[in-house]
Every structure is written in C-alpha cells, then in structure tokens.
Amino acid sequence: MRIAVCIKQVPDTEARLRLRKDGRWVDEEDLPFVINESDEYALEEALTLAEKTGGEVVVLSLGPARVKEALRKALALGAQRAVHLQDEAFEGGDAPATARALHAALSRESFDLVLTGSQSDDNGYGATASVLAGLLGWPHAWLVMGVELEEGGASLKVVREMESGMNEIVRIATPAVIEVQAGINHPRYASLKGIMQAKRKPQEVLTAADLGLDPAVVGAAGSRLEVVSVAFPSTGAGAQMIEGDAATAARVLVEKLRNEARVL
Amino acid sequence: MSEDLMSKKIWIVTQHRDGKLHRMSREAIAAGQQLAQALGASAEAVILGSGIDGLAAEIAGYDLAAVHTADHAALADYTPGGYVSALAPALAAARPDFVVFPHTYQSVDYVPLLAQRVDAGLLPEVTSFENGDDGLVFTRPVLAGKMVSRVRVRGEGTVLLSVQSGAFSADSAATGSAPVAALGLGEVTADREILGVEEVAEDQVDLSKADVIVAVGRGIGGADKMAPARELAELLGAEIGASRPVIDSDWLPRDRQIGSSGQTVAPKLYIAIGISGAIQHLVGMKGSSVVVAINKDPKAPIFNVSDYGIVGDLHEVLPELNAKIRELKQAG
Numbered sequence: 001m002r003i004a005v006c007i008k009q010v011p012d013t014e015a016r017l018r019l020r021k022d023g024r025w026v027d028e029e030d031l032p033f034v035i036n037e038s039d040e041y042a043l044e045e046a047l048t049l050a051e052k053t054g055g056e057v058v059v060l061s062l063g064p065a066r067v068k069e070a071l072r073k074a075l076a077l078g079a080q081r082a083v084h085l086q087d088e089a090f091e092g093g094d095a096p097a098t099a100r101a102l103h104a105a106l107s108r109e110s111f112d113l114v115l116t117g118s119q120s121d122d123n124g125y126g127a128t129a130s131v132l133a134g135l136l137g138w139p140h141a142w143l144v145m146g147v148e149l150e151e152g153g154a155s156l157k158v159v160r161e162m163e164s165g166m167n168e169i170v171r172i173a174t175p176a177v178i179e180v181q182a183g184i185n186h187p188r189y190a191s192l193k194g195i196m197q198a199k200r201k202p203q204e205v206l207t208a209a210d211l212g213l214d215p216a217v218v219g220a221a222g223s224r225l226e227v228v229s230v231a232f233p234s235t236g237a238g239a240q241m242i243e244g245d246a247a248t249a250a251r252v253l254v255e256k257l258r259n260e261a262r263v264l
Numbered sequence: 265m266s267e268d269l270m271s272k273k274i275w276i277v278t279q280h281r282d283g284k285l286h287r288m289s290r291e292a293i294a295a296g297q298q299l300a301q302a303l304g305a306s307a308e309a310v311i312l313g314s315g316i317d318g319l320a321a322e323i324a325g326y327d328l329a330a331v332h333t334a335d336h337a338a339l340a341d342y343t344p345g346g347y348v349s350a351l352a353p354a355l356a357a358a359r360p361d362f363v364v365f366p367h368t369y370q371s372v373d374y375v376p377l378l379a380q381r382v383d384a385g386l387l388p389e390v391t392s393f394e395n396g397d398d399g400l401v402f403t404r405p406v407l408a409g410k411m412v413s414r415v416r417v418r419g420e421g422t423v424l425l426s427v428q429s430g431a432f433s434a435d436s437a438a439t440g441s442a443p444v445a446a447l448g449l450g451e452v453t454a455d456r457e458i459l460g461v462e463e464v465a466e467d468q469v470d471l472s473k474a475d476v477i478v479a480v481g482r483g484i485g486g487a488d489k490m491a492p493a494r495e496l497a498e499l500l501g502a503e504i505g506a507s508r509p510v511i512d513s514d515w516l517p518r519d520r521q522i523g524s525s526g527q528t529v530a531p532k533l534y535i536a537i538g539i540s541g542a543i544q545h546l547v548g549m550k551g552s553s554v555v556v557a558i559n560k561d562p563k564a565p566i567f568n569v570s571d572y573g574i575v576g577d578l579h580e581v582l583p584e585l586n587a588k589i590r591e592l593k594q595a596g
C-alpha cells in the first residue's frame with residue numbers, strides 16, 4: 001500500500017504570539033513551530049498501515065524553508081521519502097488554493113491512500129484535504145478515529161466522530177482521503193537510529209513551475225479569502241483578574257468564591 | 265438583466281437528525297437572515313433528507329423567501345456524496361451569493377467537497393460579519409481561538425460559509441411563513457455505506473449532573489502531575505474533567521472529556537486549570553454558572569468566558585488554593 005501523508009507545520013500551542021508588522025498574521029520570527037497535532041496522529045496511522053501491508057509512506061508539506069524540520073522529523077519517525085512544496089507562490093493560500101497545489105504534487109505518482117490531520121491549529125479551516133479529495137475524485141472521511149483495511153485494501157472500515165459522544169462506522173472504497181482526528185492512536189517517538197537514517201532519506205523540493213501550476217491559482221493569489229487583519233480577542237472581558245503572588249491570589253479567590261459568588 | 269437575476273440571494277442549508285432540527289440550524293437561519301438584511305438580499309432555506317415534510321414545514325415558519333426540499337431515499341442517511349450530488353446542481357442553477365451552513369461535524373465533512381464541485385469560495389467557522397469601511401468583513405477564530413481573523417471575500421461566484429456554534433442567537437431568527445417547494449434533483453449517489461453508530465465511551469461518569477467540576481488541560485503536564493488537581497476536587501467534592509488532549513494522551517479516561525466531542529456540563533462551579541479555551545472545549549462548559557480559570561498565559565481565551573481569572577503557574581497556585589480551602593473547611 002502506498003500512502004501519502006500531508007502534514008503542516010504550525011506555531012507551537014505554547015508559543016507567545018505577537019502581531020506581525022502588517023497586522024495580517026502573527027510575527028513568525030523566533031516563533032517555535034511544530035507538526036500540527038492531528039497530522040502527527042495521521043502520520044502514525046500511515047506508518048502503522050504501511051507496516052501491516054509492507055507499504056511505503058511519503059510525507060508532503062507545503063510551506064517555507066522552516067518546514068524542512070517537520071519533514072525531517074517525519075522521516076525520522078519512519079516515512080520513506082519527503083516532498084516539500086516550497087515556493088513563495090504557495091504562501092497564504094486558503095483551503096482550495098492549498099488543495100490545488102497538493103493535488104498537483106500528489107498526481108505525479110499513484111497512491112492508495114492520502115492521510116492528513118482533520119484540522120490545522122493555525123487557520124483551522126478543516127477543509128483542505130476534503131477539497132483535495134474532490135480534486136482527486138476520491139471518497140473521503142473527516143474526523144476519523146479508526147481505520148481498518150478490508151478486502152485486501154479495496155475498501156476501508158472507518159470510525160468517524162460525530163457530535164455528542166457518538167461515533168459512526170462507515171465503509172468507503174479506496175483510493176481514499178482520510179482526515180485523522182487527534183487521539184486515534186499513540187504517536188511513536190523517533191529513535192536515535194531513525195534520526196540518523198532520516199539524514200539519508202530522499203527529500204524533494206517542488207515549486208509551482210515544477211508542477212506546471214499557474215501561480216495565479218495557488219497561494220494568496222488563488223484564494224477567494226483575503227485576510228484584512230488579525231487581532232487578539234478582548235481577553236478577560238467579564239473576568240475579574242485576581243492579581244498577586246500565588247498565595248495572595250489563592251486567598252483572594254477563595255474569599256470571592258465564598259462571599260461574592262457564594263459557591264463555597 | 266431582469267430584476268430577479270440582479271438581486272442577491274442567500275441560501276441556508278439546515279441540518280437535522282432523528283426527525284429533529286439540529287440546534288444550530290436555527291442559528292444558521294438567524295445568520296442567513298442577518299446577512300440577507302445587510303446585503304439587501306433574499307434568504308431561502310434548504311433541507312435534505314428522506315420524508316422531511318414535517319421538518320420543512322417547521323423551517324417554513326421562519327421569515328424566508330422560500331424553503332427548498334431535497335427529498336430522496338438516498339439522502340435518508342447523510343453521506344458527503346449524497347449531499348453534494350443533491351446540492352451541486354441546485355447551487356449551479358440558483359447561483360446564490362452566499363450559502364450559510366451551521367459549522368457542525370457534518371457540514372465540515374461535506375461542504376469543502378461541495379465547494380470544490382461547484383467551484384465556490386469556502387469560508388469556515390464565521391463568528392460575525394460587518395458591512396463597514398473595509399467592505400463586507402467576516403471574523404473567524406484562528407490559532408485555536410487565541411486570535412481572531414478578519415477576512416474579506418474577493419472574486420466572483422458563490423461562497424459557502426459556515427457559522428460557529430453560538431455565534432448567532434437562534435432566538436433572533438425572525439419568524440414568518442415561507443412557501444415550500446421541491447428542488448429538482450439529478451442522480452443522488454451515496455459514497456459511503458453506513459455500518460452503524462456506537463458510543464465513544466459508555467459514560468461511566470455522568471459529568472452533566474456534577475455541581476462542581478475541576479477540569480484539567482494540557483497545561484497540567486502529565487498523568488503524574490495530577491495530584492494537586494485531584495486534591496482540589498476532593499476538597500470541593502468535585503468531579504474531575506478534562507480537555508481533549510489530556511484524554512488523547514491517556515492522562516485520564518475518555519469519559520472525563522468535556523467539549524464538542526465529549527460531555528456537556530453545567531455545574532455551579534467550573535475550575536479550568538491549564539486549559540486554553542478552544543471553542544470545542546467551550547461549547548461543552550459554557551453553561552457553567554461560575555467559571556474560574558488558572559492559566560499562565562494572560563491572553564488565553566479561557567479568560568473570556570471566566571468570572572475569575574488567575575494568571576500564574578498552576579503548579580504554584582494549586583497547592584496554595586488547596587491550603588486555603590483546607591483552612592476554610594477546618595474553620596467550619
């Protein structure tokens with residue numbers, strides 16, 4: 001089974017965010033980046049499926065130079081090859097624009113499955129891989145909490161999360177796009193051997209020109225959405241912020257919960 | 265061009281399950297009506313399914329120019345293929361300016377595919393809009409709710425837009441009386457075989473009845489660092505709850521998860537410890553009476569829904585808090 005995994009590099013959820021000068025995104029200088037959480041789970045699922053079927057895992061990522069680190073990590077975890085979509089023209093795309101670029105890269109070879117996370121922790125469109133499925137003409141499933149190969153891989157039994165604590169179990173044909181939800185498995189850690197081997201694994205860089213893509217249909221230029229500005233939400237609206245060191249804050253909180261809110 | 269072709273049109277696609285409208289369908293109707301008003305457009309609703317006359321009649325009780333039904337045996341169970349094959353020709357024919365969906369697990373599953381099929385723009389998880397100096401600008405959360413993005417749509421053609429849970433009040437949806445008519449359907453093809461539905465976790469703990477909940481997030485830092493939070497829960501006679509990453513990391517069992525894919529709770533007191541406050545968590549606890557948040561990040565969105573906030577390291581604050589509550593209990 002040949003599996004492609006699309007991963008995105010996003011700001012670490014722990015990172016302190018600052019506005020970029022133009023006010024349209026966060027300042028990426030000195031910002032720590034990590035592999036998007038649900039993409040890590042997607043990669044683990046791909047590696048497990050490939051181990052079961054003796055297949056190959058190719059990891060793809062679209063983004064600037066820093067993305068190489070995410071790809072290197074994926075290689076260290078066990079992916080065989082990496083493809084980096086690196087071009088100024090790819091930057092700032094909405095979900096359809098990014099899906100077009102990924103589609104062009106994926107269409108150069110033949111895959112049985114494309115795995116991704118369900119949603120990125122930065123733009124959070126939750127849509128890119130579903131648009132990609134449409135472009136590929138493949139069935140897909142979003143928010144997947146279980147994947148089982150059936151009929152030697154001709155179809156998949158997929159557990160899909162629904163709202164209010166229910167899962168739906170569905171069967172879809174392959175090839176398919178599977179959008180994995182965090183918590184589906186337990187992502188492995190890279191071994192020292194894996195890290196050493198990663199250095200020798202093939203990493204390919206692709207530009208829009210390499211893919212025969214008109215720069216006008218990808219990235220910001222190919223997007224219907226245009227970010228005017230980003231801002232911090234008005235934090236603490238309504239909340240009484242309790243000041244002081246830990247001991248003082250704890251004392252004041254207990255007093256307020258007892259005498260003001262009357263819940264203690 | 266005739267007056268009719270010139271005029272703007274908003275469609276609202278509703279959602280339902282087990283014969284009931286999804287709560288967020290009404291929010292989507294309200295959002296669609298407000299958008300129609302801002303743009304001088306007409307608002308029309310759509311419902312898909314099998315045997316949906318009753319639901320269509322219910323939707324027709326809102327102030328809408330029309331209710332379109334897509335009633336087909338292949339739409340009895342939701343599949344993305346079925347919904348997209350029913351909606352795509354209708355959208356291509358009617359060419360609405362915007363189509364409003366509730367931002368639900370179901371719509372996120374198929375709306376991007378629909379956008380691809382009809383070559384529409386895609387604007388997920390809208391929380392508000394304003395027709396002002398910058399033109400028509402929508403807001404949506406980014407970076408897990410830590411920031412808000414203001415976005416504009418450019419270019420020609422339909423935009424598929426989904427509205428976040430709770431962003432538009434269902435009560436603000438204007439009532440009226442709309443004509444109901446069937447959509448012309450081509451071939452409707454399901455692309456999934458539905459094998460069944462199961463519960464994620466047989467809820468051993470029913471958190472919905474708890475009076476006090478001590479909820480821990482990723483900031484707690486590990487299964488081995490839970491003791492102070494457990495002690496706080498014990499002192500308060502509270503149940504322990506958690507955000508999703510805590511469960512995904514196996515620090516607590518799945519039946520402790522609070523949020524859109526976990527339990528919905530409404531205690532008198534909710535203490536959120538090391539939880540950032542992503543919308544998927546907030547929808548599960550926003551019914552709480554008094555919310556306390558302890559977080560080292562002063563900009564954490566959880567403070568927006570809190571009554572009391574402490575900015576600090578939870579590993580320092582919790583022991584102090586436990587000591588103060590112990591004192592209080594001893595004083596009787």
Ligand SMILES: Cc1cc2nc3c(=O)[nH]c(=O)nc-3n(C[C@H](O)[C@H](O)[C@H](O)COP(=O)(O)OP(=O)(O)OC[C@H]3O[C@@H](n4cnc5c(N)ncnc54)[C@H](O)[C@@H]3O)c2cc1C
Binds near residue numbers: 560
């Ligand atoms: C479809 C879908 C469904 C989801 N369903 C749910 C759901 O049901 N429930 C849910 O909770 N999430 C759900 N999520 C995930 C959600 O989007 C967030 O990722 C999650 O809620 C974040 O959890 P968190 O706040 O614990 O972690 P983070 O966002 O990582 O926040 C950790 C917080 O801890 C603080 N912190 C760290 N260390 C300390 C310290 N020493 N002292 C004080 N504070 C500290 C940090 O400042 C930060 O604010 C869902 C996501 C998707 C896409």
